[in-house]
Every structure is written in C-alpha cells, then in structure tokens.
Amino acid sequence: MDVAIAGGGLIGLAVAWRAAQRGLSVTVVDDAPGTGASAAAAGMLAPVTEASYGEEALLRLCQSSLARYPAFAAELEAASGLPVGLRTAGTLVVGFDADDVAALDALLAYQLELGLDAERLTPRATRQREPSLTPRLRGGLAVAGDHSVDGRALHVALLAAARAAGVHLVTDRVAAVQVAGGRATGLELAGGGAVPAGTVVLALGAHSAGLPGAPPLPVRPVKGQILRLAGAAGLLSGTVRALVRGRHVYLVPHGEGGLIVGATVEDRGFDATVTAGGVHDLLHDAIEVVPGVTELELVETLARWRPGTADNAPLLGPSSLPGLVLATGHHRNGVLLTPVTADAIAELLATGELPELAAPFTAERFARR
Amino acid sequence: MDVAIAGGGLIGLAVAWRAAQRGLSVTVVDDAPGTGASAAAAGMLAPVTEASYGEEALLRLCQSSLARYPAFAAELEAASGLPVGLRTAGTLVVGFDADDVAALDALLAYQLELGLDAERLTPRATRQREPSLTPRLRGGLAVAGDHSVDGRALHVALLAAARAAGVHLVTDRVAAVQVAGGRATGLELAGGGAVPAGTVVLALGAHSAGLPGAPPLPVRPVKGQILRLAGAAGLLSGTVRALVRGRHVYLVPHGEGGLIVGATVEDRGFDATVTAGGVHDLLHDAIEVVPGVTELELVETLARWRPGTADNAPLLGPSSLPGLVLATGHHRNGVLLTPVTADAIAELLATGELPELAAPFTAERFARR
Secondary structure, eight states: OEEEEEEESHHHHHHHHHHTTTOOOOEEEEETTTGGGGGGGGEETTTTTTTTTTTTTHHHHHHHHHHHHHHHHHHHHHHSOOOOOOOOSSSEEEESSSSHHHHHHHHHHHHHTTOOOOOOOHHHHHHHHHHSSTTTTEEEEEETTTEEEHHHHHHHHHHHHHTTTOOEEEEEEEEEEETTEEEEEEETTSSOOOOOOEEEEOOOOOGOOOOOOOOOOOOOOEEEEEEEEEEOTOOOEEEEEEETTTEEEEEEEEEEEEEEEEEOOBBSOOOOOOOOOOOOHHHHHHHHOOOOGGGGGEEEEEEEEEEOOTTTOOOOEESTTTTEEEEOOOOOGGTTTTTHHHHHHHHHHHHOOOOGGGGGGGHHHHHOO | OOOOEEESSSEEEEEEEEHHTTTTEEEOOOOEEEEEEGOOOOOOEEETOOOOOTHHHHHHHHHHHHHHHHHHHHHHHHHHHHOOBBBBBOEEEOOSSSSHHHHHHHHHHHHHTTTTOOEEEEEEHHHHHSSSSSSSSOOOEEETTTOOOOHHHHHHHHHHHHHHHTTTEEOOOOEEEETTTTTTEEETTSSSSSEEOSEEOOGGGGOTTTTTTTTTOOOOOEEEEEEEEEOOOTTTTSSSEEEETTTEEEEEEEEETTEEEOOOBOSSSOOOBHHHHHHHHHHHHHHOOOOGGSEEEEEEEEEEEEEEEEEEEOEEEEEETTEEEEEEOOGGGGGHHHHHHHHHHHHHHHOOOGGGGGGSSSSSHHHHH
16 A cells, blocks of 8 residues: 555545545555544635635645635536535624724735735625624624535535545444554554554644654644534525624525534544533524524534644645655644645655645744744 | 324323223333323423412312322332332422513412412522522522422333233334224224224323314423433432523433433423524523533433313223213323322223212313303
8 A cells, every 4th residue: 555544534534535546556544534623614715714814824825725615616526426515605893892903904904015805894795695694793704715515515515526536445443543654654543453554644633742652742632512403594685793792603504495603713632522611602693693594494403523633734745754745734734724835745646755835834943842 | 902002202102901800811012112292291290389379170180190199109119110200309399580580479479378288488598498499589489299200211111011911012103093883892903903992091291182083182282391410410419490581491410420400391382303502592591501411411302292272181981972081181290190190091991980079070071161
C-alpha cells in the first residue's frame, strides 16, 4: 500500500480521493466514518466573515480553498452521483447593539483593506434581503463570497467517490502508528493486524494528539454544540451570522427546509454532553435573530469536537517522524479547507513537494516558537 | 372475556389490574403501551398546587387519589417487584415578579380556606429549603402534601402487575367498539379479529374521541412538550413549581439525577412536533429558576397529548352506549388520578355501582349543559 490514512472524516477521505486519482494505492482506517466533526458541521464556507487580523496566511489558504469549491463540488458530484448542497447565496452578518455594529464596521474595514467584496447595509436594506430577520437588528453586512455546503452530504459523497476511485476502507479504530527504523511504516488496528504503507497520513481531527507512535501534536478538542431544525423552507435564502450582544450565532439553511444553528465554542476536553445551557443559548440567539425560528421543529441536538491548535490554523505536511504526514488541526475551517488540504497533501504524497500555499502550516512552526 | 379495555396507558392498565384482582377476566388492547402521555408525564401528585377555584369536586377526587398513593405504590411495587419512584419531599412554589407573588398569596388563601397544609416563605427561607434556587426569586410557598412519582416506572410496574394478575395484553390498535343490539360487545382490532367482552372500557387518553362505534366524546388533545435532563443529583430535594413572570414551569427530580422540566400547554391538535420555541421557553424558565440547570445534560425532548375536556375533569363511568364505560379525559391529572380511577371503575365493573366520589364525572354532565 502506498498510503494509509488514519481517519475517514472529510479531510481523510478527500486526501484519499485525490491521492487515488494520482495513481496511489490508498487505505483509509476509521471505525465510524462520518460520525465525527462533519456530523455537526454547519458547512459554512466563510473565509471572509471568519477572517481575523494577523491571520493573513490562513486567510489566503481559506480563500484558495473557497475558490476551488465550485469545481471540487462539481467533480465530486459527478464522481459520486450524489449532491453536496453547495449554496452560493452569500452571507449576511447582522448586529444588535452598538458594540455589535462597531464590530461589523471593523470587519468591513478589514475586508475592504483585503480587497474583498463586502457591503454595509442599513437595517432596512438588511431586512429587504432576508425579510424573516427581526426588526430589532441595528445593522448588517452583506458578504457575497461566503457560501455554504451540506457537511453530511459532502461526507457521503466523498466516501462514494473515494471508493469509486479504488480507495480501500478498513472499518476499525486506529490503535497506533507503526514505526520501524525511525520511520512510520503503517497503522496498527485496534481489532488486531496492521495496514503497512509507504506513507501514513494522520487525519484524526480532534483525536489527532496522543496517538501511540506519532509525535506529540498541539491539537486539542474544542467542543461545539449545534442544533438541527426542520420546517424552515423559505425562511432564509442564505447564511445569516449574527452578533447578539457580543455572542456569535449562525443560521445556515440546507436541503429542503433544514436549518443548522451553531455553535458553541467550549474548552472542555472530550465532553460530548449536550447541555441545557448550550441549547438554550443557541435557541435564544437564533430566535432573537429570526423570530420565526420559534415555530420550527427541533430535530437534533449534538456536540462534537473541532481539532483546535494554538494559532487556529491547521497542521499540514511532513511531521518530525519521517513517513508521517499531517492533515489535521482545521479547527473551525474543516469543511472550507477540505479541497485545498486534499490537493496539497495529494501533491506532497505524489511528488514529495508541499505546495507553497501550505508551507506556513507545517508542525515545525510550533517547534520554532 | 368479562372486560375489554381500549388503551394500555396508566389508566387502562390500572383499571385492568384492579378489575383482575376482583376476579374479572380482562383483556387490554394497545399497539404501543407506554408511548403515550405517560412517557411525557412529570409525575407530579399535586392536587393542591394544581387547585383552581370552582373545581372543588375535582379537588376532592384528586385529594382522594393522592391519599391512596402510598398504599397503591406499595402494593404495586410488591405485586410487580419494580420501583415506582414515589417521592414525598413536598413541593415548593416560587414567584419572580409582583404579579407572581400575588398569585402565590391567592393560592395560599385558597389552600388555607380548604384546610390544606401550605406555608408562605420569605425568599431567604425558600432558598434555605432548596439552595440551588436563584437569589432573584421574590417569594415562595411550601406545600408539604404535593408529591411525585416516576411516570415511566409506574407504567412498567403496572404492566407487570396486570400481567401477573392474569390480564391479557393484545398488541394491536383498537379500530372500533363493536356494537350489537344497541350495546357495546367488544373491541375490533386494526389487524383483524376482535375481542368480545361483556363490558368495554374506553381508556384511550387523547385519542378517546372519534372511535368508531363509541358515542362522540368531548375529549381533545392538549399538546405538552417536556424536557428530560440528567446530572441533577443533589440539585433539588423535591418538586419546584415556578411562576416566571406569569409563565408556569415545573422541575421534578426523579431517579438518580434525573430532572423533568415541563410543560407547554398548547391547543394544536395532534401535532407531535418538538419546537424550537417550546424547548427554548422551558430551558429559559428552568435556568431562571435554578441557574445550575445550565450545566445539566439535555437527554430527551418530547411532545405528547393530554386528554383535555371542557371543564378539565375526567370522564368516568357509564356512557350513553350501554356496555361502554369511560375512563379518560384526565387532562393534566392522569398520573395523580390513576389510583382513584382504577378503584372507581373496578368497583363499577364488579358491582355495577359507581362510587359517589366519581359520580360528578360521568359524561352526562356535558349532555345536561
């Protein structure tokens, strides 16, 4: 086997698919593909509204990935025969008090400085775009370039496309990275046995740290709780992000009347509890932003973990262990960064060269500090 | 068969158990026993805190049933070998604004007038009894006589006790009351076939109206949404009912760390949707009353229907169709009224006489109006 990939989430499968397209033989190991962070992803493709000062290299990576999305989605839908729910209606950001509005202005200024497409709107103009928004909002910002995709549909399509491209899936838990002669030589399985491989890719998301055999990685679980609602057909045309008195909430329509409301950001280790407080805050803020949410059906509540890093950027490329490649630490940008991560890691696997765009994101940056 | 009972909820099974104890042969028909209103019951035994002016006959019935509960629960636990979770810690009623406190005073006056045990408490004394209550409450009322029972455990125990007493359970949907010669003669099953019986008991809860063969009954579904939380061990010693700026919420501890928060009261027909607004309001009010609820796990949300009547009282005893006995329409008091209903209907089935206590609750009262 040329490549063994630990983790069959969005990142692991997309890397597997792209690597297989380049003629490599690939095995993916995951005991329950699709039940990790992708199950709780809202699917926002939002490099602009997620942008922060001082993260320009990450912004470039995100923008490059967003630019790849239309072709990536089209190719994936053709290869899998399945829809991925790409929506290009743009994103509205709205605010409720003076501080929220000041934050909108700061975001606008930053976006214009970066040459990005963003437009400040009066409350009236904001509500003309999304009439279900509350009249109590104080201002808005339209970001045409921020889109969304259905995270669960994307996972299903990637699984089908990877299989169609010849990727082998082993349904077992990864127990360790096999190491021989100072080099990764495959994956050990919890159920016994191993997958020997020329190169190992670590794509275990929030579970990437602490894998026996692998070097220590600065990845921690960042808990997020989200809600899935139904009955929202016609309620919103695109994603709405809001600052409700300093608290962030987003509402992302998907499928036929589906609406995802997210997400809490909690440093609580691997705690999977859906809490009364988390659900309350999400419902409260969503209803404040779009009062009609009251009438929607609450279909599902769940909690998962983003793979967080100290600088909110992913770990891509070679690790300190020869033969072990990293594709993890995507934090809040896992769905967005799937295409560029897959392209960059597949390039590394096929040619030995990590594309320049991904170079700032090797694990070495933490060793240097 | 002496008796065929339509409905294997708390009422149907308790009637079956008591009737079998009196030597009658009994069959209960239900396609999914335990999945109706009992699944969403908080299990409050609260004739006093539920008491309203002008419902004195209902209050007497409720108090009589509450008085039967300790012996009923003990006998049921002995017969089934299963716990029913009777809690006798009493109930606290708390209020938040001036109107809420005025409502507490009115409730107190009514309770004292009825000779019931109730004690008005300062905010400080209220919190001494339940330290997890918010310091923001404005007043309290302690009602020692209002208890609780675990509605789901009660159903499981009744099913076991009824079976042990020789009750036959048919797992099928009731399609109609069989009528011959102007008299109920059994139950027709949706899956085909019938259960012939000397007397038929209608105990279908919210589904009691509109059964083919039965006379029209003034029972309508009254939707209630509740939440089940976990991790609440030690949070509350007994039931807390609250008026939060005019809105009612209750928190009922059960089992090991379980907490039920209820309930919405909605006239929406047979709509089983768990709504964002319903869950939000319950969480909001519960957190307002006991801030520590924020940290609890949200385990389950569900919606069921109470069998409502025009005067909030049950329909007990003979109907306009000879051979058809009613045991339905218990609205918010189904769990509480289970023992007295079972005793009264079993007495009627065994002797032909409805006890005086139940006489005000025949369906005739609606015909008279």
